[in-house]
Amino acid sequence: MISCPYCFAKVARRRIAFRCMGKSNRMPGCDPVPDEAMGALRGDATAPVLPPVFAVRKPGRRAVCPGCSRETGWRVCPSCHSRLPAEYCANPGKIVALVGAKGAGKSTYIAVLIHELMNRVGEELDVSLVACDDRTIERYKQDFARPLYGERTLLVSTQSAEAGPRDPLVYLLTRTARGRFRSRVESLTLVLFDTAGEDLRHRDMSELHLRYLGAADAVIFLLDPLGLPGAHKALEGAARERSGALDDDLMSDPMDVITRVTELLRSKDRGPLTVPVAVALSKIDVLRPAMARQSALHRARDPIRALDLDDRDAVHEQIRGLLDEWQESRIDRYLGQQYAHYALFGLSALGAIPPDEKTVSPSGIRPYRVEDPLLWLLYRFKILDGIRR
Ligand SMILES: Nc1nc2c(ncn2[C@@H]2O[C@H](COP(=O)(O)OP(=O)(O)OP(=O)(O)O)[C@@H](O)[C@H]2O)c(=O)[nH]1
Ligand SMILES: [Mg+2]
Ligand SMILES: [Zn+2]
Ligand SMILES: [Zn+2]
Known part of the structure; x- marks a missing residue:
C-alpha cells in the first residue's frame, strides 16, 4: 500500500495504473482525451487533455497500452491520475504533515529546511536530497527559494487550497550509513505539503486536508511563541511590539490547531495516537537572549551523524519548562495524553527578527536547529541511529 503524494488516496500496489505515451516522433499511439480525474484534482473547469490512463492486471515498471500496443513506463495514481515518480514506487514513502496556525512560520520553515538539507546538514549527515519530479523543483524555486534566498523577501501567506491546487514537494532522501564493516544505503521519499494556516481553522476542513492528515506518517506542529500570551515577557523588545497584533485574532491560537488536527487523526484510531x-x-x-543563556537550546548540536539522545532529552525538557513558565503546560499535557510519541523542539528558520513586514534581516538567513524535528523523525523511521554519550 502506498499513499498517493498528490491526492493522498491509499493505493494498493496492484492498482497502480499507467498512462499511454500517446503519439510522438511519428510513433503511433492513442489520441489524447480529456482527463476528468486530473481536472478534478487541479480544480480546473476544463479537464486537461492527455493520453488515456489504463489499468493492468499485474503492474510492474512498464505495461503495454491496450489501445495502441505501445509500451509505457508512465505510472499514475488510479484516483487522480498524477504521475507517480519511479523513486516513490520503489522506496517507502513518508508523508510529513506540517501544520500550524496562520503565520506560524510553516512556509519559511519548509524553505529553509530543504535548503539546509541540500547544503550544510546534508553534508554533515551524509544525506542527499533530490526532487522526485519537475513540479517539486519548479515549486521550490518559485515559491520558496527565489523570494527568500534570491530576493531576500519574506514569503507571502499561503493561499487557501480552495483558491487553487498546490502540489506537495516530493523528495528522495538517501543516506549512506557508515557501519564498522560495511555501509548501507537507505532511502525514503519525503512528501512535504505546505498547508495554509487559514485552511486548518475551519471546522469543516476540506476533503483534501482530511485525506492528507489521514495519510500522514508523521506530523510537525509549529507553534509561534508570538501567539502565546504567556510568552510576552520573554520576548525581545521588537518582537513584543509586534506580537500585540495577534492577540485580537482568535484564529491564531496555537492550541486550537493542535486540538483540531488531533481530533481528525483520532477519527481513525483509539487510544494514544501512534503517529x-x-x-x-x-x-x-x-x-x-537571557532566556536562552546556559540552556540546552542555546548549545549548537554537535555534528555526530546520528541523533544525540542526551541533547534531545535536554531540549525537550527545556521547552517543556518554557511552556510551563508561560502557563501553557496544557499543551504539553494534552500532547502527552493524546500521543504515544511526541517530542518538543525549539527552532528558528530565519535566525533573526525581520526588520519589517517584507524583508529578511540584513544579516541574512541564519537558521538555528531547523533540522532537529526531521532528525528525530528519521530516527523514528529507523533511518538514523540514536546515540547516548
Ligand atoms: N523572528 C522570526 N520570524 C519568522 C521566522 N519564520 C517566519 N517568521 C515570520 O512569520 C511570518 C509568517 O511566516 P510564514 O512562513 O509565511 O507562515 P505560515 O505558517 O506559512 O503562514 P500561512 O501560510 O499564512 O499559514 C513571516 O513573514 C516572518 O515575518 C523566524 O524564524 N523568526
Ligand atoms: Mg505559508
Ligand atoms: Zn492520487
Ligand atoms: Zn495507447
Whole structure:
C-alpha cells in the first residue's frame, strides 16, 4: 500500500495504473482525451487533455497500452491520475504533515529546511536530497527559494487550497550509513505539503486536508511563541511590539490547531495516537537572549551523524519548562495524553527578527536547529541511529 503524494488516496500496489505515451516522433499511439480525474484534482473547469490512463492486471515498471500496443513506463495514481515518480514506487514513502496556525512560520520553515538539507546538514549527515519530479523543483524555486534566498523577501501567506491546487514537494532522501564493516544505503521519499494556516481553522476542513492528515506518517506542529500570551515577557523588545497584533485574532491560537488536527487523526484510531508528532516552537530568535543563556537550546548540536539522545532529552525538557513558565503546560499535557510519541523542539528558520513586514534581516538567513524535528523523525523511521554519550 502506498499513499498517493498528490491526492493522498491509499493505493494498493496492484492498482497502480499507467498512462499511454500517446503519439510522438511519428510513433503511433492513442489520441489524447480529456482527463476528468486530473481536472478534478487541479480544480480546473476544463479537464486537461492527455493520453488515456489504463489499468493492468499485474503492474510492474512498464505495461503495454491496450489501445495502441505501445509500451509505457508512465505510472499514475488510479484516483487522480498524477504521475507517480519511479523513486516513490520503489522506496517507502513518508508523508510529513506540517501544520500550524496562520503565520506560524510553516512556509519559511519548509524553505529553509530543504535548503539546509541540500547544503550544510546534508553534508554533515551524509544525506542527499533530490526532487522526485519537475513540479517539486519548479515549486521550490518559485515559491520558496527565489523570494527568500534570491530576493531576500519574506514569503507571502499561503493561499487557501480552495483558491487553487498546490502540489506537495516530493523528495528522495538517501543516506549512506557508515557501519564498522560495511555501509548501507537507505532511502525514503519525503512528501512535504505546505498547508495554509487559514485552511486548518475551519471546522469543516476540506476533503483534501482530511485525506492528507489521514495519510500522514508523521506530523510537525509549529507553534509561534508570538501567539502565546504567556510568552510576552520573554520576548525581545521588537518582537513584543509586534506580537500585540495577534492577540485580537482568535484564529491564531496555537492550541486550537493542535486540538483540531488531533481530533481528525483520532477519527481513525483509539487510544494514544501512534503517529509521531514533533512540536516545535518556531521563531525562537524572538526570545530574549537571557532566556536562552546556559540552556540546552542555546548549545549548537554537535555534528555526530546520528541523533544525540542526551541533547534531545535536554531540549525537550527545556521547552517543556518554557511552556510551563508561560502557563501553557496544557499543551504539553494534552500532547502527552493524546500521543504515544511526541517530542518538543525549539527552532528558528530565519535566525533573526525581520526588520519589517517584507524583508529578511540584513544579516541574512541564519537558521538555528531547523533540522532537529526531521532528525528525530528519521530516527523514528529507523533511518538514523540514536546515540547516548
Ligand atoms: N523572528 C522570526 N520570524 C519568522 C521566522 N519564520 C517566519 N517568521 C515570520 O512569520 C511570518 C509568517 O511566516 P510564514 O512562513 O509565511 O507562515 P505560515 O505558517 O506559512 O503562514 P500561512 O501560510 O499564512 O499559514 C513571516 O513573514 C516572518 O515575518 C523566524 O524564524 N523568526
Ligand atoms: Mg505559508
Ligand atoms: Zn492520487
Ligand atoms: Zn495507447
